[in-house]
Amino acid sequence: MKEKGLLVVISGPSGTGKGTICKALLEKNDFWLSVSATTRNPRAGEVDGVNYYFLNKEEFKNKIDSKDFLEYAEVYGNYYGTPKSNVLAAIDNGKDVVLEIDIQGALRVKESYPEGVFIFILPPSMEELKKRIINRGSETNESLMTRFKAAYKEINYVSKYNYAVVNDTVKEAVKKIESIITAERCRVDRVKENILDSKEGIIHEQLYD
Amino acid sequence: MKEKGLLVVISGPSGTGKGTICKALLEKNDFWLSVSATTRNPRAGEVDGVNYYFLNKEEFKNKIDSKDFLEYAEVYGNYYGTPKSNVLAAIDNGKDVVLEIDIQGALRVKESYPEGVFIFILPPSMEELKKRIINRGSETNESLMTRFKAAYKEINYVSKYNYAVVNDTVKEAVKKIESIITAERCRVDRVKENILDSKEGIIHEQLYD
Numbered sequence: 441m442k443e444k445g446l447l448v449v450i451s452g453p454s455g456t457g458k459g460t461i462c463k464a465l466l467e468k469n470d471f472w473l474s475v476s477a478t479t480r481n482p483r484a485g486e487v488d489g490v491n492y493y494f495l496n497k498e499e500f501k502n503k504i505d506s507k508d509f510l511e512y513a514e515v516y517g518n519y520y521g522t523p524k525s526n527v528l529a530a531i532d533n534g535k536d537v538v539l540e541i542d543i544q545g546a547l548r549v550k551e552s553y554p555e556g557v558f559i560f561i562l563p564p565s566m567e568e569l570k571k572r573i574i575n576r577g578s579e580t581n582e583s584l585m586t587r588f589k590a591a592y593k594e595i596n597y598v599s600k601y602n603y604a605v606v607n608d609t610v611k612e613a614v615k616k617i618e619s620i621i622t623a624e625r626c627r628v629d630r631v632k633e634n635i636l637d638s639k640e641g642i643i644h645e646q647l648y649d
Numbered sequence: 650m651k652e653k654g655l656l657v658v659i660s661g662p663s664g665t666g667k668g669t670i671c672k673a674l675l676e677k678n679d680f681w682l683s684v685s686a687t688t689r690n691p692r693a694g695e696v697d698g699v700n701y702y703f704l705n706k707e708e709f710k711n712k713i714d715s716k717d718f719l720e721y722a723e724v725y726g727n728y729y730g731t732p733k734s735n736v737l738a739a740i741d742n743g744k745d746v747v748l749e750i751d752i753q754g755a756l757r758v759k760e761s762y763p764e765g766v767f768i769f770i771l772p773p774s775m776e777e778l779k780k781r782i783i784n785r786g787s788e789t790n791e792s793l794m795t796r797f798k799a800a801y802k803e804i805n806y807v808s809k810y811n812y813a814v815v816n817d818t819v820k821e822a823v824k825k826i827e828s829i830i831t832a833e834r835c836r837v838d839r840v841k842e843n844i845l846d847s848k849e850g851i852i853h854e855q856l857y858d
Contacts, residue, residue: 476817484760485807535829555655559835560837562844582831595844595845597843598837598841598844599651599837599841599845601837602836602837603832603835603836603837604835604837604840604841604844605835615831616831616832616835618828619827619828619831619832619835620828620831620832622824622825622828622829622832623812623825623828623829623831623832623833624832625767626813626814626825626828626829627811627812628769628807628808628812630811631813632807632808632813635771635804635807635813636804636805636808
Protein backbone atom coordinates (compact mmCIF):
# COMPACT_ATOMS: atom_id res chain seq x y z
CA MET A 441 0.00 0.00 0.00
CA LYS A 442 1.44 3.35 -1.03
CA GLU A 443 1.75 5.99 1.68
CA LYS A 444 -0.56 8.94 1.10
CA GLY A 445 0.73 12.50 1.16
CA LEU A 446 -0.36 15.05 3.75
CA LEU A 447 -2.56 18.08 3.32
CA VAL A 448 -0.73 20.79 5.27
CA VAL A 449 -2.92 23.83 5.90
CA ILE A 450 -1.02 26.98 6.87
CA SER A 451 -3.23 29.67 8.26
CA GLY A 452 -3.46 32.49 10.78
CA PRO A 453 -4.45 36.15 11.16
CA SER A 454 -3.31 38.55 8.47
CA GLY A 455 0.05 40.15 9.23
CA THR A 456 1.60 37.05 10.79
CA GLY A 457 3.73 36.39 7.70
CA LYS A 458 2.20 33.10 6.59
CA GLY A 459 2.74 33.99 2.92
CA THR A 460 6.48 34.51 3.41
CA ILE A 461 6.74 31.29 5.41
CA CYS A 462 4.96 29.27 2.71
CA LYS A 463 7.20 30.67 0.00
CA ALA A 464 10.34 29.74 1.97
CA LEU A 465 8.90 26.30 2.80
CA LEU A 466 8.19 25.53 -0.86
CA GLU A 467 11.59 26.74 -2.02
CA LYS A 468 13.30 24.22 0.25
CA ASN A 469 11.00 21.23 -0.15
CA ASP A 470 9.36 19.17 -2.85
CA PHE A 471 5.82 20.00 -1.77
CA TRP A 472 2.89 20.73 -4.02
CA LEU A 473 1.28 24.14 -3.57
CA SER A 474 -2.47 24.17 -3.92
CA VAL A 475 -3.55 26.96 -6.31
CA SER A 476 -6.91 28.60 -5.61
CA ALA A 477 -9.63 29.28 -8.13
CA THR A 478 -11.29 32.69 -8.38
CA THR A 479 -13.80 34.58 -10.48
CA ARG A 480 -12.06 37.93 -10.00
CA ASN A 481 -10.13 39.39 -12.93
CA PRO A 482 -6.40 38.68 -13.17
CA ARG A 483 -4.19 41.58 -12.08
CA ALA A 484 -1.17 42.65 -14.13
CA GLY A 485 1.41 39.87 -14.15
CA GLU A 486 -0.86 37.20 -12.67
CA VAL A 487 -0.69 33.90 -14.53
CA ASP A 488 -3.59 31.44 -14.83
CA GLY A 489 -2.74 28.19 -13.03
CA VAL A 490 0.12 29.81 -11.11
CA ASN A 491 -1.36 32.64 -9.04
CA TYR A 492 -4.95 31.44 -9.43
CA TYR A 493 -7.12 29.42 -11.72
CA PHE A 494 -9.20 32.19 -13.26
CA LEU A 495 -12.74 30.96 -13.90
CA ASN A 496 -15.92 32.74 -14.95
CA LYS A 497 -18.90 32.60 -12.62
CA GLU A 498 -20.63 29.82 -14.54
CA GLU A 499 -17.54 27.61 -14.46
CA PHE A 500 -17.12 28.30 -10.75
CA LYS A 501 -20.77 27.51 -9.98
CA ASN A 502 -20.57 24.27 -11.96
CA LYS A 503 -17.62 23.27 -9.81
CA ILE A 504 -19.60 24.11 -6.68
CA ASP A 505 -22.48 21.93 -7.93
CA SER A 506 -20.16 19.02 -8.65
CA LYS A 507 -18.64 19.45 -5.15
CA ASP A 508 -15.17 20.10 -6.56
CA PHE A 509 -14.11 22.48 -3.78
CA LEU A 510 -12.54 21.70 -0.42
CA GLU A 511 -13.90 25.12 0.54
CA TYR A 512 -15.12 28.25 -1.22
CA ALA A 513 -16.38 31.67 -0.28
CA GLU A 514 -17.85 34.77 -1.86
CA VAL A 515 -15.98 37.98 -1.06
CA TYR A 516 -17.30 41.32 -2.38
CA GLY A 517 -19.10 39.60 -5.25
CA ASN A 518 -16.20 37.38 -6.30
CA TYR A 519 -15.79 33.70 -5.59
CA TYR A 520 -12.63 32.12 -4.21
CA GLY A 521 -12.17 28.40 -3.67
CA THR A 522 -9.74 25.49 -3.23
CA PRO A 523 -10.21 22.93 -6.02
CA LYS A 524 -10.55 19.47 -4.55
CA SER A 525 -9.68 16.97 -7.30
CA ASN A 526 -6.10 18.19 -7.94
CA VAL A 527 -5.32 18.24 -4.23
CA LEU A 528 -6.68 14.75 -3.61
CA ALA A 529 -4.92 13.34 -6.69
CA ALA A 530 -1.56 14.71 -5.46
CA ILE A 531 -2.15 13.30 -1.96
CA ASP A 532 -3.10 9.87 -3.34
CA ASN A 533 0.12 10.04 -5.31
CA GLY A 534 2.12 10.40 -2.08
CA LYS A 535 2.77 14.14 -2.51
CA ASP A 536 2.47 16.53 0.43
CA VAL A 537 0.22 19.45 -0.47
CA VAL A 538 0.59 22.88 1.13
CA LEU A 539 -2.42 25.17 1.31
CA GLU A 540 -2.08 28.77 2.53
CA ILE A 541 -5.46 30.10 3.50
CA ASP A 542 -7.26 32.45 5.90
CA ILE A 543 -8.84 31.19 9.09
CA GLN A 544 -12.43 30.93 7.84
CA GLY A 545 -11.23 28.96 4.82
CA ALA A 546 -9.06 26.66 6.93
CA LEU A 547 -11.98 25.82 9.21
CA ARG A 548 -14.08 24.87 6.18
CA VAL A 549 -11.23 22.70 4.83
CA LYS A 550 -11.09 21.00 8.23
CA GLU A 551 -14.75 20.07 7.88
CA SER A 552 -14.24 18.47 4.49
CA TYR A 553 -10.78 17.00 5.17
CA PRO A 554 -10.25 16.55 8.94
CA GLU A 555 -7.17 14.33 8.45
CA GLY A 556 -5.25 17.41 7.23
CA VAL A 557 -2.48 18.97 9.34
CA PHE A 558 -3.72 22.37 10.50
CA ILE A 559 -0.97 24.83 11.45
CA PHE A 560 -1.70 28.25 12.93
CA ILE A 561 0.99 30.90 12.46
CA LEU A 562 1.32 33.26 15.42
CA PRO A 563 3.04 36.64 15.47
CA PRO A 564 6.02 36.82 17.89
CA SER A 565 3.91 39.28 19.92
CA MET A 566 0.84 41.44 19.50
CA GLU A 567 3.15 44.47 19.35
CA GLU A 568 4.98 42.92 16.42
CA LEU A 569 1.69 42.06 14.70
CA LYS A 570 0.63 45.71 14.97
CA LYS A 571 3.93 46.84 13.44
CA ARG A 572 3.52 44.41 10.56
CA ILE A 573 -0.02 45.55 9.84
CA ILE A 574 1.14 49.18 9.94
CA ASN A 575 4.10 48.44 7.64
CA ARG A 576 1.77 47.18 4.95
CA GLY A 577 0.77 50.83 4.76
CA SER A 578 -1.94 52.41 2.61
CA GLU A 579 -4.52 52.28 5.38
CA THR A 580 -6.09 54.85 7.66
CA ASN A 581 -5.46 54.71 11.41
CA GLU A 582 -9.02 53.61 11.95
CA SER A 583 -8.85 50.72 9.47
CA LEU A 584 -5.48 49.71 10.96
CA MET A 585 -7.08 49.47 14.39
CA THR A 586 -10.00 47.49 12.94
CA ARG A 587 -7.59 45.04 11.32
CA PHE A 588 -5.49 44.77 14.45
CA LYS A 589 -8.53 44.06 16.58
CA ALA A 590 -9.73 41.47 14.06
CA ALA A 591 -6.32 39.76 14.12
CA TYR A 592 -6.37 39.84 17.90
CA LYS A 593 -9.77 38.15 17.99
CA GLU A 594 -8.74 35.62 15.37
CA ILE A 595 -5.97 34.31 17.63
CA ASN A 596 -8.70 32.59 19.66
CA TYR A 597 -9.22 30.23 16.70
CA VAL A 598 -5.83 28.64 17.46
CA SER A 599 -7.70 26.05 19.54
CA LYS A 600 -9.27 24.61 16.37
CA TYR A 601 -5.83 23.81 14.94
CA ASN A 602 -3.38 20.96 15.53
CA TYR A 603 -0.23 23.07 15.79
CA ALA A 604 0.77 26.64 16.62
CA VAL A 605 4.03 28.02 15.20
CA VAL A 606 5.36 31.38 16.35
CA ASN A 607 6.88 33.36 13.47
CA ASP A 608 9.91 34.72 15.36
CA THR A 609 12.05 34.31 12.26
CA VAL A 610 11.00 32.79 8.94
CA LYS A 611 13.89 30.32 9.10
CA GLU A 612 12.88 28.97 12.52
CA ALA A 613 9.19 28.85 11.60
CA VAL A 614 9.98 26.89 8.41
CA LYS A 615 12.14 24.45 10.39
CA LYS A 616 9.29 23.88 12.82
CA ILE A 617 6.81 23.25 10.01
CA GLU A 618 9.26 20.79 8.41
CA SER A 619 9.52 19.01 11.77
CA ILE A 620 5.74 18.88 12.07
CA ILE A 621 5.48 17.29 8.61
CA THR A 622 8.21 14.73 9.46
CA ALA A 623 6.49 13.93 12.76
CA GLU A 624 3.05 13.60 11.16
CA ARG A 625 4.48 11.07 8.70
CA CYS A 626 5.52 8.97 11.75
CA ARG A 627 2.13 9.18 13.48
CA VAL A 628 0.86 5.72 14.25
CA ASP A 629 -2.71 6.70 13.22
CA ARG A 630 -1.36 7.33 9.72
CA VAL A 631 1.10 4.44 9.26
CA LYS A 632 -0.33 1.62 11.37
CA GLU A 633 -1.98 -0.20 8.46
CA ASN A 634 1.22 -0.06 6.41
CA ILE A 635 3.33 -1.43 9.28
CA LEU A 636 0.99 -4.29 10.09
CA ASP A 637 0.45 -5.11 6.38
CA SER A 638 4.16 -5.24 5.60
CA LYS A 639 4.73 -7.34 8.71
CA GLU A 640 2.17 -9.89 7.50
CA GLY A 641 3.82 -9.99 4.07
CA ILE A 642 7.20 -10.76 5.58
CA ILE A 643 6.29 -13.34 8.18
CA HIS A 644 5.60 -16.13 5.74
CA GLU A 645 8.83 -15.64 3.82
CA GLN A 646 11.10 -15.13 6.77
CA LEU A 647 9.91 -16.61 10.00
CA TYR A 648 9.84 -20.13 8.66
CA ASP A 649 12.77 -20.07 6.23
CA MET B 650 3.24 30.28 32.92
CA LYS B 651 6.36 28.25 32.25
CA GLU B 652 6.18 25.66 29.50
CA LYS B 653 6.47 22.13 30.81
CA GLY B 654 8.96 19.66 29.38
CA LEU B 655 7.93 16.49 27.58
CA LEU B 656 8.24 12.90 28.72
CA VAL B 657 9.52 11.10 25.62
CA VAL B 658 9.20 7.33 25.92
CA ILE B 659 11.35 5.36 23.48
CA SER B 660 10.38 1.74 23.25
CA GLY B 661 10.04 -1.24 20.95
CA PRO B 662 10.92 -4.91 20.62
CA SER B 663 14.43 -5.97 21.64
CA GLY B 664 16.88 -5.90 18.75
CA THR B 665 15.48 -2.76 17.11
CA GLY B 666 18.38 -0.64 18.36
CA LYS B 667 16.50 1.67 20.72
CA GLY B 668 19.47 1.82 23.10
CA THR B 669 21.82 3.04 20.36
CA ILE B 670 19.24 5.59 19.20
CA CYS B 671 18.76 6.96 22.73
CA LYS B 672 22.49 7.30 23.26
CA ALA B 673 22.89 9.25 20.00
CA LEU B 674 19.83 11.37 20.80
CA LEU B 675 21.20 12.35 24.21
CA GLU B 676 24.67 13.14 22.88
CA LYS B 677 23.19 15.73 20.51
CA ASN B 678 20.52 17.27 22.73
CA ASP B 679 20.09 18.74 26.18
CA PHE B 680 17.57 16.14 27.31
CA TRP B 681 17.39 14.51 30.70
CA LEU B 682 17.71 10.72 30.73
CA SER B 683 15.54 8.97 33.24
CA VAL B 684 17.60 6.47 35.28
CA SER B 685 15.79 3.33 36.47
CA ALA B 686 15.89 1.90 39.96
CA THR B 687 16.60 -1.78 40.57
CA THR B 688 17.14 -4.23 43.39
CA ARG B 689 19.57 -6.40 41.41
CA ASN B 690 23.24 -6.23 42.28
CA PRO B 691 25.47 -3.80 40.33
CA ARG B 692 27.60 -5.45 37.66
CA ALA B 693 31.29 -4.60 37.24
CA GLY B 694 31.65 -0.96 36.18
CA GLU B 695 28.02 0.03 36.86
CA VAL B 696 27.66 3.28 38.76
CA ASP B 697 24.82 4.08 41.16
CA GLY B 698 22.73 6.98 39.80
CA VAL B 699 24.18 6.60 36.30
CA ASN B 700 23.32 3.09 35.10
CA TYR B 701 20.71 2.49 37.78
CA TYR B 702 19.72 3.59 41.22
CA PHE B 703 20.64 0.49 43.22
CA LEU B 704 18.17 -0.02 46.04
CA ASN B 705 17.61 -2.87 48.47
CA LYS B 706 14.23 -4.58 48.47
CA GLU B 707 12.96 -2.66 51.48
CA GLU B 708 13.83 0.71 49.94
CA PHE B 709 12.20 -0.35 46.68
CA LYS B 710 9.01 -1.52 48.42
CA ASN B 711 8.78 1.71 50.39
CA LYS B 712 8.90 3.60 47.11
CA ILE B 713 6.15 1.37 45.71
CA ASP B 714 4.03 2.10 48.77
CA SER B 715 4.54 5.85 48.45
CA LYS B 716 3.64 5.57 44.73
CA ASP B 717 7.01 6.91 43.64
CA PHE B 718 7.16 4.87 40.42
CA LEU B 719 5.79 5.69 37.00
CA GLU B 720 5.97 1.93 36.49
CA TYR B 721 7.73 -1.02 38.05
CA ALA B 722 7.96 -4.76 37.49
CA GLU B 723 9.46 -7.83 39.08
CA VAL B 724 11.70 -9.85 36.77
CA TYR B 725 13.24 -13.13 38.02
CA GLY B 726 13.00 -12.02 41.65
CA ASN B 727 14.43 -8.53 41.11
CA TYR B 728 12.51 -5.28 40.93
CA TYR B 729 12.96 -2.66 38.23
CA GLY B 730 11.16 0.69 38.15
CA THR B 731 11.07 4.26 36.86
CA PRO B 732 11.22 6.74 39.77
CA LYS B 733 8.47 9.30 39.42
CA SER B 734 9.48 12.35 41.45
CA ASN B 735 12.75 13.12 39.61
CA VAL B 736 11.06 12.78 36.23
CA LEU B 737 8.14 15.03 37.16
CA ALA B 738 10.46 17.63 38.75
CA ALA B 739 12.53 17.83 35.54
CA ILE B 740 9.37 18.15 33.41
CA ASP B 741 7.96 20.90 35.63
CA ASN B 742 11.29 22.64 35.21
CA GLY B 743 10.81 22.69 31.43
CA LYS B 744 13.26 19.86 30.73
CA ASP B 745 12.44 17.14 28.21
CA VAL B 746 12.94 13.73 29.76
CA VAL B 747 13.85 10.66 27.70
CA LEU B 748 12.91 7.23 28.96
CA GLU B 749 14.12 4.07 27.20
CA ILE B 750 12.00 1.15 28.23
CA ASP B 751 10.53 -2.16 27.05
CA ILE B 752 6.99 -2.39 25.73
CA GLN B 753 5.31 -3.65 28.90
CA GLY B 754 6.96 -0.84 30.88
CA ALA B 755 5.99 1.79 28.31
CA LEU B 756 2.34 0.72 28.43
CA ARG B 757 2.36 1.07 32.24
CA VAL B 758 3.95 4.54 31.94
CA LYS B 759 1.19 5.46 29.50
CA GLU B 760 -1.40 4.58 32.14
CA SER B 761 0.21 6.81 34.76
CA TYR B 762 1.33 9.60 32.39
CA PRO B 763 -0.81 9.58 29.21
CA GLU B 764 0.42 13.04 28.13
CA GLY B 765 3.84 11.51 27.39
CA VAL B 766 5.09 11.13 23.81
CA PHE B 767 5.22 7.41 23.07
CA ILE B 768 7.59 6.43 20.26
CA PHE B 769 7.86 2.88 18.94
CA ILE B 770 11.14 1.96 17.24
CA LEU B 771 10.69 -0.44 14.33
CA PRO B 772 13.39 -2.54 12.66
CA PRO B 773 13.94 -1.72 8.95
CA SER B 774 12.55 -5.20 8.22
CA MET B 775 11.86 -8.46 10.03
CA GLU B 776 14.88 -9.96 8.26
CA GLU B 777 17.08 -7.22 9.69
CA LEU B 778 15.57 -7.74 13.16
CA LYS B 779 16.48 -11.44 12.97
CA LYS B 780 20.06 -10.57 11.98
CA ARG B 781 20.36 -8.17 14.90
CA ILE B 782 19.06 -10.71 17.39
CA ILE B 783 21.47 -13.32 15.98
CA ASN B 784 24.40 -10.87 16.13
CA ARG B 785 23.91 -10.44 19.85
CA GLY B 786 25.15 -14.05 19.98
CA SER B 787 25.44 -16.34 22.99
CA GLU B 788 22.06 -17.92 22.44
CA THR B 789 20.89 -21.27 21.15
CA ASN B 790 18.97 -21.51 17.88
CA GLU B 791 15.85 -22.32 19.79
CA SER B 792 16.04 -19.31 22.10
CA LEU B 793 16.84 -17.10 19.09
CA MET B 794 13.64 -18.26 17.42
CA THR B 795 11.70 -17.65 20.64
CA ARG B 796 13.07 -14.12 20.87
CA PHE B 797 12.40 -13.45 17.22
CA LYS B 798 8.82 -14.65 17.51
CA ALA B 799 8.33 -12.52 20.63
CA ALA B 800 9.68 -9.45 18.81
CA TYR B 801 7.42 -10.22 15.88
CA LYS B 802 4.37 -10.39 18.14
CA GLU B 803 5.40 -7.25 20.01
CA ILE B 804 5.19 -5.22 16.80
CA ASN B 805 1.41 -5.38 17.16
CA TYR B 806 1.73 -3.07 20.18
CA VAL B 807 2.68 -0.23 17.84
CA SER B 808 -1.01 0.74 17.77
CA LYS B 809 -0.79 1.81 21.45
CA TYR B 810 1.90 4.39 20.63
CA ASN B 811 1.76 7.90 19.18
CA TYR B 812 4.63 7.54 16.71
CA ALA B 813 6.47 4.79 14.86
CA VAL B 814 10.07 5.40 13.76
CA VAL B 815 11.83 2.93 11.49
CA ASN B 816 15.47 2.45 12.48
CA ASP B 817 16.94 2.38 8.94
CA THR B 818 19.97 4.31 10.15
CA VAL B 819 20.57 5.69 13.63
CA LYS B 820 21.15 9.17 12.19
CA GLU B 821 17.81 9.25 10.37
CA ALA B 822 15.93 7.77 13.33
CA VAL B 823 17.43 10.40 15.67
CA LYS B 824 16.46 13.18 13.24
CA LYS B 825 12.89 11.88 13.16
CA ILE B 826 12.70 11.75 16.96
CA GLU B 827 14.06 15.31 17.16
CA SER B 828 11.36 16.38 14.69
CA ILE B 829 8.69 14.63 16.75
CA ILE B 830 9.85 16.49 19.88
CA THR B 831 9.88 19.84 18.03
CA ALA B 832 6.40 19.15 16.63
CA GLU B 833 5.00 18.07 20.00
CA ARG B 834 6.19 21.37 21.50
CA CYS B 835 4.02 23.13 18.87
CA ARG B 836 0.90 21.02 19.52
CA VAL B 837 -2.03 23.27 20.29
CA ASP B 838 -3.23 20.89 23.07
CA ARG B 839 0.04 21.60 24.87
CA VAL B 840 0.51 25.34 24.26
CA LYS B 841 -3.03 26.70 23.96
CA GLU B 842 -3.19 27.97 27.54
CA ASN B 843 0.15 29.76 27.20
CA ILE B 844 -0.88 31.44 23.94
CA LEU B 845 -4.21 32.66 25.21
CA ASP B 846 -2.72 33.74 28.58
CA SER B 847 0.07 35.75 26.98
CA LYS B 848 -2.44 37.30 24.60
CA GLU B 849 -4.54 38.48 27.53
CA GLY B 850 -1.45 39.91 29.20
CA ILE B 851 -0.59 41.92 26.14
CA ILE B 852 -3.94 43.27 25.11
CA HIS B 853 -4.21 45.77 27.95
CA GLU B 854 -0.74 47.17 27.41
CA GLN B 855 -0.84 47.33 23.68
CA LEU B 856 -4.25 47.50 22.14
CA TYR B 857 -5.10 50.74 23.85
CA ASP B 858 -1.73 52.47 23.99
